[in-house]
Amino acid sequence: MAEKWVYFFGGGRAEGSAKMRELLGGKGANLAEMSRLGISVPSGFTITTEVCMRFMNTGGKYPQGLRKEVGTALKKVENIMGIRFGDPQNPLLFSVRSGARTSMPGMMETVLNIGLTESTIPGLVSKSGNERFVYDAYRRLIMMYCDVVMEKAAGIEPKEGQGIRQQLEREMRKMKDAKGAQFDTDLDASDLKKLVGIFKKKVKQVLKKDFPDDVNDQLWGAIAAVFRSWNGRRAVAYRKIEGIPDDWGTAVNVQTMVFGNMGENSATGVAFTRDPATGENRFYGEFLVNAQGEDVVAGIRTPQAINKVSKTKASMHLPSLEELMPKPYHQLAKIRAELEKHYRDMQDIEFTIQDGKLFMLQTRTGKRNGAAAIRMAVEMCKEGLISKKEAILRVKPEQLDELLHPLLDPKSEKAAERLAEGLPAGPGGAVGQIVFTADEAQDWAKKGKEVILVRDETSPEDVHGMRAARAILTAKGGMTSHAALVARGWGKCCIVGCGGLHISASKKLVSVDGKKLREGDWISLNGTKGVVYKDKLPLLPADPAKNVYYKKLMAWADNRRKLGIRTNADNPQDAKTARSFGAEGIGLCRTEHMFFGPDRLTAMRQMILADDTAGRKKALKKLLPLQRRDFTGIFKAMDGLPVTIRTLDPPLHEFLPNDKASQMEMAKQMNVTVDAIKAKVQSLHELNPMLGHRGCRLGITYPEITAMQVQAIIEAACKVAKQGVKVYPEIMIPLVGTEPELENQRQVAVETAEAVMKKQGVRVKYLVGTMIEIPRAALMADRIAEVAEFFSFGTNDLTQMTFGYSRDDAGKFLPDYLAKKILPSEPFQTLDQEGVGQLVVMGIERGRKSRPNLKVGICGEHGGDPDSIGFCHRVGMNYVSCSPFRVPIARLAAAQAAVANG
Ligand code: PEP
Ligand code: MG
Secondary structure, X not given: OOOOOEEEEEOOEEOOOHHHHHHHHHHHHHHHHHHXXXXXXXXXXXXXXXXXXXXXXXXXXXXXXXXXXXXHHXXXXXXXXXXXXXXXXXXXXXXXXXXXXXXXXXXXXXXXXXXXXOOOHHHHHHHXXXXXXXXXXXXXXXXXXXXXXXXXXXXXXXXXXXXXXXXXXXXXXXXXXXXXXXXXXXXXXHHHHHHHHHHHHHHHHHHOOOOOOOHHHHHHHHHHHHHHHHHOHHHHHHHHHHOOOOOOOEEEEEEEOOOOOOOOOOEEEEEEOOOOOOOOOOOEEEEEEOOOHHHHHXXXXXXXXXOXXXXXXXXXXXXXXHHHOHHHHHHHHHHHHHHHHHHOOOEEEEEEEEOOEEEEEEEEEOOOOHHHHHHHHHHHHHOOOOOHHHHHHHXXXXXXXXXXXXXEOHHHHHHOOEEEEOEEEEOOEEEEEEEOOHHHHHHHHHOOOOEEEEEOOOOHHHHHHHHHOOEEEEOOOOOOOHHHHHHHHHOOEEEEOOOOEEEEOOXXXXXXXXXXXXXXXXXXXXXOOOEEEEOOOOEEOOOHHHOHHHHHHHHHHHHHOXXXXXXXXXXXXXXXXXXHOOOOOEEEEEHHHHHHOHHHHHHHHHHHHOOOHHHHHXXXXXXXXXXXXXXXXXHHHOOOOEXXXXXXXXXXHHHOOXXXXXXXXXXXXXXXXXXXXXXXXXXXXXXXXXXXOOOHHHHHHOHHHHHHHHHHHHHHHHHHHHXXXXXXXXXXXXXXXOHHHHHHHHHHHHHHHHHHHHHHOOOOOOEEEEEEOOHHHHHOHHHHHHHOOEEEEOHHHHHHHHHOXXXXXXXXXXXXXXXXXXXXXXXXXXXXXXXXHHHHHHHHHHHHHHOOOOEEEEOOHHHHOHHHHHHHHHOOOOEEXXXXXXXXXXXXXXXXXXXXXX
């Protein structure tokens, strides 16, 4: 069958359906679906994403047959609507909109009111009986078309503030000022007529071309521009952040225009079938009377609430849609119920009321923050809309992160100086220094600063800065403004519509209530309440356990998952935090972290400086009680759970200072000469320290170090065991590549442990195992498992050694590799399942061949990465271990892996 490029919808029929989002994009697929459901959708057609990719790949050529298919679909639309495109008496107008497979809010282009020309205008005036409306639509068409088609799609890059759209906006502002008009709606028909003339002249003057007066030129110009916007700056930047492939392409939706700006009986709005900020099951939305869709999102006027529950402080005094237009509101409420039932998920909908008649323009799965996602999943399951399995799959593991994010300390909040109040668009607390542009936000953040992006309103051009900022604060805009939508998607703290702020980005100044704040000043945001404070307030760690929906979802997840979840922690506080987040043990305690404390670094350095075993033992004696104390605390915090402790791993030079000043200070402190220190530093110098004298190699050369550590572990274990603590120490030897290496260290460990237990008169159950982090260890896993009582994959080193990428230097080239698509993802973050994964599979298989019940875990960074956790589940590991704050993420990811893999 020949390829089909165009899919018609309308009049209760559609050639496409919701299942075809890859080809029709989300918007096109759902317009088709709504049409099939008999919901009132203005008729139109969708040109496929496939056409987009062909168009882009051939330098702007359409596939053969496209124009004919568009012509046929257009005829069908005309027949359904009973009017014709370009008809001078009664013209049909079109909107031309983008629509990718997943929603990219505001990142691509739209042109509305296509089909208005000198010849069709009089027809529409007489049909609508509303000259003002027609000229308002025409001036919008000129503004959008010139901006999107004649400037952006033509590759013209004007200077800051000199874009055609901005120039036309200035003309409009001038006219409003001359008339003393506050809103666009204060301009009457004759003003707008005049304005249109001014616009056309300006366009010709700036772009050296006439605004097209032929309906087909307008239509095809808009189609091409929307396709081209797939590769626009904003869209490319957004795709990079969201990980959306460049070869998906966008579809183009050409749809009959319906008008929310036909007068006081018309309106346009955006709504969510449930509250996207809290997840609560209530219909939530905003609208504007006598407006087109772009006005709602642009935040030009304060939007009104669709019903009582949606009212905010700003819209409290304005009537709701329910009060103003009860009939279309109740139809809308009915459609809300129908769509939720049909899609079985929260929908984000756009509607227009034209002269009292309701039309649906879009439905899509609504973006939501983490807390809302959890609440919706749990409540929808309880309502019988989705199953428990689906509820588990509904929340992205990373979204849990938001619940774990800090809040402003309520006590300090009470005492703090309140600057302003706005709409709570993104929950949680944030503190940061003020910056006024997206580029500055990005630059400052790169330098490690915490910033809050403060703007009148954001536009899709700002996404990179919004991403880099801790939080976003805008003076304008409602809960569906660009800033709110984007921040919500990312779960970022955000306050919008903060009317009290007067921002001058050029002066880098914001005044509020007579106070002046400048770039770099600290402010604090409570995004849950929408309050802005002066200065940097303390942040409190989050307490997800207080969220009943979170608890429920995690209980369901824990029930499903097969993987155990442990944590990487090396002090009692982290251990406690991780346990409170649901960790079931410690998978990696890096003992070297304990040697950096000020009370022990000296002893450690004495040990390193010692010339002989006796000298080392003397220094180690000082370290022993300190280590014992650490382990005692950790064992207590992990009462009843296993604790894997790794013997010393990094090369010793890491503990010595390199610069002269610090070397002198050390010499003074330790009562030795600077030369002695320099000589030691030199003798420890290695060309490839990552492949040098580290890991078990240290313990083999200096068995007294391993012995001291094991003594501290077992003494602490015996001590807490006597106090009734259930203790399960697991001694782990790092960087093993051969069986004899492990055997050597195992012997030291066992001899020491047995001696301690004998002396203490208690027995504790302990294991000796190894990390698998050298490729050879994975290859020889059967032999190594004869000695090791457990395996833990150290995928940081395993990745380093398999790829041959230095962990410490890969930052120099990996970003380039990712940008050039030489690697699909950062291999130190997401496990390279194809390559490194083979070694993991081999290691597990071979290890279990000689020890069938071998316990296997992972403790590299990948243990907290949802994708890699899925892999760990599939290859039959027993547990993953990750940093404390990733424990909930790992619990959910493990459950999702179990659900997805049956
Ligand atoms: C590893 O190599 O994966 C590991 C956990 O050890 P470290 O990161 O401490 O080298
Ligand atoms: Mg390692």
